[in-house]
Each structure stands twice: as structure tokens, then as C-alpha cells.
Amino acid sequence: MDAVGVASRPWHRFYEPGVSTTPDVPAFPVHGFLRQSAQRHPAVTAMILVSTHPAFDRRFTYAHLDALSDRFAANLLRRGLQKGDRVAISLNNIPQYVIAAYGIWKAGGVVVQVNPLYRGNDLGFILKDSAPRFAVVLARFYNQFAEVLPHTAIEAVIVTRIHDFFPPLFRFLYGLTRAKKEGDVLPPEPKVIGYLEMVRGPRLSRAVEVAQDDLAVLQYTGGTTGLAKGAMLSHRNLVSNITQMRVWLTDLKEGEERILSVAPFFHVYGLTVCMNLSVAVAATNIMVLMPGFVARTTAEAAAKYRPTIFPGAPPIYLAINQLKDVEKYDLRSIRACVSGSSSLPVEVQKRFEELTGARLVEGYGLSEASPVTHANPIYGARKVGSIGVPVPLTDARIVDSERGERELGPNEVGEMIIRGPQVMQGYWNNPRETAGVLRNDWLFTGDIARMDEDGFFFIEDRKKDMVNIGGLKVFPREVEEVLYQHPKVREAAVVGVSSRVRGEMLVAHVVPQDGGDPRALKRELRDFCAARLAPYKVPRRFEIVQEIPKTVGIPKALRRVIREQEQARGEAEPEEEG
Template identity: 45%
Template sequence: MNIWTKQYPEEIPASITYENTGLQDYLIRAAEQVPDKEAVEFLGRSWTYEKLYEEASAFAGALQNLGVEKGTRVAVMLANTPQSVVGYYGILLAGGIVVQTNPLSVERELEHQLVDSGAEVILCLDLVYPKVSAVKERTSLKHIIVTSISDSLPFPKNCIYPFIQKRKNGISVKITPSSTLHRYKELLQQKKTYEPQPLDPAADLALLQYTGGTTGPAKGVMLTHRNLVANTTQCMRWMYKIDHGNEVLLCALPFFHVYGMTVGMNFSIMDQSKMVILPKFDPEEVLKTIEKQKVTIFPGAPTMYIGLIHQPSVTKYDLSSIRVCISGSAPLPLEVQQRFEELTGGKLNEGYGLTEASPVTHFNLMWGKRPQGSIGLPWPDTEVRILSQETGLEAGPGEVGELLIRGPQVMQGYWKQPEETAIALQDGWLYTGDMGYMDEEGYFYIVDRKKDMIIAGGFNIYPREIEEVLYEHPDVKEAAAVGIPDPYRGETVKVFLVVQDGKELTEETLDTFCRERLAAYKIPRQYEFRTELPKTMVGKILRRALQEEEKQKER
């Protein structure tokens, strides 16, 4: 028995028996067992489980009619909408592999993911169709399926929305269907029957989830049906006091992020509960939704909870329905946790995970001891080691080292990257690159990130990706991107630059340059020009030294 399982309440087992089934089978089961139960609510329109499965199966049939077979990669580039759920489960029903793509991605990022994954079909929002169309010929895409938020709105909102969209975004996308370009609604209306595909849950991939790399382009994390079923099941068992089947989950975390996908969408389907979907996070809209829909579970990132507690109108709303909030993606400040619990009367707890682990590996007890600053205890069946960087041996309690994880939720590897896989996975252990320690009771703490990753507003940002864009500017000689503290986003990006001799650059010029090449959340918020940057003896720029300088300024 591991030391941390001694802290488990009797309701949480140290080990779980996982169903040997595909993730899509939970939607089929819900449609059979609770067909008339409300599954999804979206801006005034509802779907029962029967209706949700009906649309997912129609989408699966349409995909197979377009040539999707077992193992075909199908990309999804959507904001949170019912189409996200239908598309995701429809792809799995058809035997395909989902490739989640952030709709904020710029063309270069999108092209890399589509080329690397070999995706043959993409389901995208009309707002991003121009980007998809621009890169199509340089990818393996054979079909583009376009949908609009209005496709899931009730009457008359669905009629009004296109005009509002054009006024707000200045965009009005016209789709002329062809043999390779399709309207989502029209495909569903065909009501094609899908042919179930043979499945080995432990071996067959359900998802390619792209994560940035510190040493190169984004990598596709290979997650099997077993990985995702296991992590969702672990989540279910951890929240042992919830009213299974009768919860109302607020899904404001993006489904294209593995965290929102697992603890929001997949959890809701497995639990046969109701998900209330919001296409974006707007504090006032979230508060209204919690009160109106009587939300009981609200997974989020610290920036969301910060935004809510600082919303001037927060005390006007009845938030007492909230029972459980699962915080991830970034460290949760203690004062935020305390204030949110005061406002709601519910529990707000912090956990830890990473894309390579589906993603959750640790969490604080929802109804038990919560040591300040701890990421909590490892989940059932999750083995954890702290590897000392000095000795290469397992560290003792209180000793800092690299966090290693082994469990049923750990990925199979990186798509088409055996060398990267061999570095990250050794003897079944996932080397996280995060530095931390375990106390004498088995609670874990993260103290630093070995990989210089920046986490801003819950989004993972990799310095090298920003630096490579900056180096494309002919007047940039040297560049280093680091994360600096930000009261709202947790961290934000600051860039240190050395300009080519005889050249001049301004923040405005660089901001424009970056906005054309990076997703909005990756754009540097601060620039500092220098004559030189700190370096090692071999000329490697020391990001850590720059971060230390910034910390000194805060003191």
C-alpha cells in the first residue's frame, strides 16, 4: 500500500476495476437507460440523451459515408457547443480518432497539427473556415464540415445570430457545398446509419491531443479509449458524495482542452448527468447560468474563479447550488479558494495533471484534509515517484525532485515521435518535467517546472514557440520569453530582446508581428529591450536568470 492511500476515506478504493469498453459506449448506454433525460442545455435549447445519441450516430454515419474508417483521424476545431459533443462522440462511433484543435490557432499552428496527424476530415466553426481553407491544400484533408453556433440555437436566436456575428466580428462566411465541403446540419439530416467498428480499448486510440514542446513543434499525445475511460472513472470515484446521475455540470472550460474534455464532457456522459454548455467564459453570463440552471459542479481554471469573485455583481446571484468545483491547469491561490467557497458554500479544490495523463493524476480530497499549497493525493491506481536530480534515486519525504507517474491514464506515447516518447516514457513511467516533493503523509507539492512552460489563464504556453516566431523578424538578434506573475492570468508572457546592430524596433511593431503568427493567448504582453542577454558558457540564453530578475523586482 502506498503512503497516500492511507489518507483515502473509506469510500475511495485504492484500486478500481475499469470497464473494458470504448468511450462512446457510455453515450449509447445513457441513450438506452435514460433516453428522455436532459443531457445538454445550450443557450436556451436542450438535448435529451436519446436526441444526443441520435445526432452523434447520424454524424458517424455521415463520416463513414465520406470514407472515415477505423483509425481515420478527424479534426474538431470548435468552441464549446453541442456540435463539439456530437462531433466528438460521432467520430468515436465511426471508429475514427479525434484530433482536438484549438479554434484560436493561427494558420501555421493549424497546418502543423493537420499535417502531423494526417487528419482527412475536419469539423470546424464557420468563423475559422477561412483559416482551414487556406491550409487545406498543404494537408491530407479530403473533407471540410462547417457548422455555426446558430446551428444549435433555439428559434428565433438562430435567425438573429448571423446578423449579430457579422456586426461583432465583421465576418459573414458563405458556404457553397461541394463534394469536399459540407454543411454540418445537412449531413445530420441525411440520417445515415453507421457501422460499429471492432475495438480494443487498451490499444486503439480515441484521441490525439496536441501539446506544445519545449524542444520543437507541438506533439500529438496518443490517448486510448482505456486511458480516457480510466481517468473519467477515477474522477467519478474521487467525488464519492455527489448525486450520481442528477448533477448539473457547467462546461465553460473548452472541450478542446483535455481537462475540459475529461472532467466536463466525458464525466457528464459517463455519469448520465446534465451539462450546461457555454461557448466562452463571460463572468456575468456564468453567474446568471449558475443561478438559472442550478449548477452543482463547475470545473474551471483559477482565472475563471478570480474573474467571478471580482465581478461587481457577484453577490446579486444565488450560487448556493454549487457543491463541487474542480480547479486545474494552474496553481489556485488560497484567497481565491476561500472567497469562492464563502460565496457559494461549495467546495473548490485544486488538483494536478498533464495532457500526457488524460490529464488528472492528483487531487485534494473534496471532503477531507486540504494542506495549503498541495496538489493533493495521487488518484487510485496512480503510482508516483519523486526522482532526485542529484542522486538519480527516489527522493525521500520533503526532498525535491522530478515527478514521475505511472497509471492507467498515462499516454501510449507521442504520435510518430519515437525518440520523444522514449525520453518521456521509461519503463512505463511518465517523466513529467515538473519538480515537486511529497510530505510524510503522502500529499504532493509542485515547486517548479523543469520545462520552462508558462501557464497563462489555464493555457500552456511554450517559450521556444514564441521565440521562434520572434527570430523570424529580420531585426531581432536574440530573444527570450519567460513567464512573469500576473494577478489575473496567473502568469503572462514577457519577452527580452536584443535588436540587430543598426536597427530599431518598437513594442507596437513586434505586437503586430506576433499577432499575425501566434494565437491570442500566446502573444507577449511585455517587451524589454537589452544590449545583451544572460548566457551559459556555451552561449545558451538563461531564461531562469531573467525570471529571477523579475522576481527580485516583485520583492
């Protein structure tokens, strides 16, 4: 299974002109991109923080970003940071995140990615497992850290306020009127260091020597088996994936692009495709100050700052599509979008492209691969329902899902495995889980997929989400695709729950486009599915709900939560007859 020839990579013939199958990957660490952009384009705007009022938006040039991250690095070293030490970052998309990350890398440290909404056991586990010496947190979330600090190795917490980099007048007014109410004050605790202290003083004289295979990021993920694990991403992994995305977006112009960063940086997709790709091509990184994702605020920022690239996920594009007066926003500056995290419904893709004139394509990635491994060509051939083809320097195969030892042929369904320079080194402190997913240089993704004759890949479902109904296998995703075709369906998620009669049964949760009689809609959906699916694939129960629980950050349906809810309900309620 290791011999790979040109004939076994049929996808190469679908690469767009100018996309090399073997692009040169820079032989420097991640922060080498910042040094390069600051030297070539010092006056180009590196970051814009879009605030609640246009007069208070803040801009930073590449020269300024380089200087601030230098000072952050120098202050970390003066406080005793050693090469390889971990530093946790728990921030939303604000300039402080970018400055801290590049400062940590310049100082030879490792960024530990922490979702700022984590608390309690989730937060405690990551901080204990990764053992960071320092943490960078937002003041309004400090109390969550304070609860677990006694059980960690953290020596100091660098606390930033949301308004630390507001323009002076706005910073003053916010400090007077809203800071205390919003929790944006520095806690008077001995371990607390104000963020602004870390960007003062002398610049770093010389970055710490870092090898390409040195660790750059610990990205905690449920991974392929569900338990939280730290994917170890090296500088080589990240630089490779940045390069792969840079060549895939064939018309990127260095120093001229504007990337709308809605995907959170604490998620590896936002880290690579928004934050690091921006720096690599000296683009302007547009960050919008908002609580979570707000479609209208995003549309307003896009109309004002004219982004050219907009990475995201299906629920993000869907929310913009569904703004009642979306046509009043000029979104025509957007040229290219790569969608990840879950399947991209054709209706969402078509409507967004009509609104913007952009090309919106589906891609695929996972935390263990930095994350991008597949994408549809931006301007070339694409296939409905496909995650696209492997990006340059990447191999992918379909193997039998039982043992993973037999390679399958075109259109045969099995587990997708991946090999490439973006694949992680392993899981932090977890050799057993590492051995389970990294075998003979191949990453076993846990995703059930197929490859067609042209080398385009199609995800059928997660291996763990596959449902067994009386010995027949059903993938929830194929049922969801049918539900999304119904005009009254806004969102849908399908799960399998245990059944005394069939072993397992399908339950569909549906968010309707508008109100109406739930009973009538259930009957309509059942008939709709019955006309398009084999009888055993038609959900036994439909639930009309107001929302579908999703992951924080890159929104993806939390099937586990729905499954738990339905399992409890299933024991108390009879199955509906289809």
C-alpha cells in the first residue's frame, strides 16, 4: 500500500493552471512569514479591528505588528520562558491574539490553543495536560481561569482588556463607561500581568533558534475518537499548510488582499487560513468585534472594508444568505471562499454565490492535519457534494474500514487516510491514541468516504456516526442532504439512537424556515424522504426544534448532544410509524 505513482494521483489533472503539485515550502518557522512581510510591506495594513463605531476602528501596519510581537517575545524571555515552554492563549479574534502568537513563536515557545468559553473540567484538563508556564486571557474570562489556576503549573497570567488597543479617545470613554460593567478590568492578583506591559520595552534582538520540526502549536481536539487530545503541530506542519493554501488560491496578490476573519483563531482552521495565511501574503486581516458570530455585523464590516477572501463554514454563509435585507450590503468584493467543518448544501452555495459573485467551494480538514487536506479548485472543476481533491504534497486513499489494510477502488466506501507534510507529529502525552491514528506515516481520519474515478473525494459520514439499522448501514449525512432540499427546512441534523426493534433507528432534528404546524411539517418531511430514500433510511421520528446545538467557533452540529437527548426520550416515547 506504500507504492505511490502518478497514476494513483488522478486528481493532479484537475489542478488549476499555476498550481504546482510540489510547491516549495519555506525552510523557516511560522514567524518567518511575519519577518518577510514586515520587510517587504512594512506600511501595508496588517490588521483592522472593526469596533462598534467606525471612528473607533483600529489599524496596525506590518511594521507595527512585527515590533509589538518582538516586544512580547522579549518580555516572555525576560520572565524566564525557555525554548519549548508552552503558553496558553484564550482569546477571541482580536489583535492581541496575533501579537501574542507570533511573540510566543519568536521566543521559541509553543502556543496552546484554548477556547475562551471553556471552563471547569474542560479548561482544567487542557491546562493540566499541556502544563503551560504562562497564559494569555481576556479580562472578562479571567474568573474561569482563576478557578483552575491552583491545579496548574501556570506561573503568570497575562490579562488583556478588550479595549487595550482601541484608539486613545475610545479607550478612555470605554474605560469610564463600560469597562467595569463588562468585566474589562485587570484583576488585582499577584499572578496577573497587564498585557500592555508585555508590549513595552526593548524589542527582541534576535529570535530564538527554532527548527522546522520543533513544536509550534498544541491544538486540542476530540479528534477521531472523541476524547480531548492535544494534536502536536510543528512549524513544518503549519508552514506546509499555509503554503498549500497559498498556492491553491491561485490569484492571491501579495500585499493587496483583505481576509475577513470570522473563523476563530483558537480553531486551527482560523489559525491557518485566516491568521497565518494573512501574514504569509501580507494581507489585511479584518477582525470584527462581536459576541460570537453575528451575520448582520459581519455583512456591515464586509460592505465597509471590502474583503477579498472569506473563509468560513456552512452555517456562516447560510446566516448571511438569510439576512432579510442582505441585498443592501455590497458584498461583491469577495472573490473566493473555502468552506469547512461540515458539508456545504448546494442551496447555500448557490445563493451565496448569487449574492456576492464569489466562488464558494467546499474543502476538508482536521486538527490533526493543520488542518486542510482537500479542497475543490477555486475557479476550476468542482463536484457537488465533494470535498474536492487532495491539496499539493498530499496523498489520500480509501481503505477497508475494518482493519485499514486493504486499499479500495473508485467509488468503494471505506475509511479515508491521509499522508502529507501537514500531518501532526502525534498526540501530546498520548502514545496509545497516536498509535491508533498514525500508522506507517498515514493518518487514519475516522471519516467514511469514497473517491471517484477522477480523484474527487466524497465524505459519507464519520465512522462513529454510522448507523446500523437491522444490519443495513446508513450515514446520517445522506439523509440530511435530502432534508436540505426541502424548501421549509433551514437546518437539519440526523442521528442514530438505540431501538428495541431494529437495534438502531434514525431521528431527524429540523429547524424550519418559518413557523407553521409542526405536525403537518413532520408528515410532509416523512413523505418527502420516503419519495427519495430507501425505506430503512427514512427517519422514524422527526423533531421540529428552534435550534441545533453546535460546536463553538467553527459551527458544526453536535450529534453527540442530540443523540444523548434522543436516547433519553427514546426510552420514554414509542417510535413513530413511518
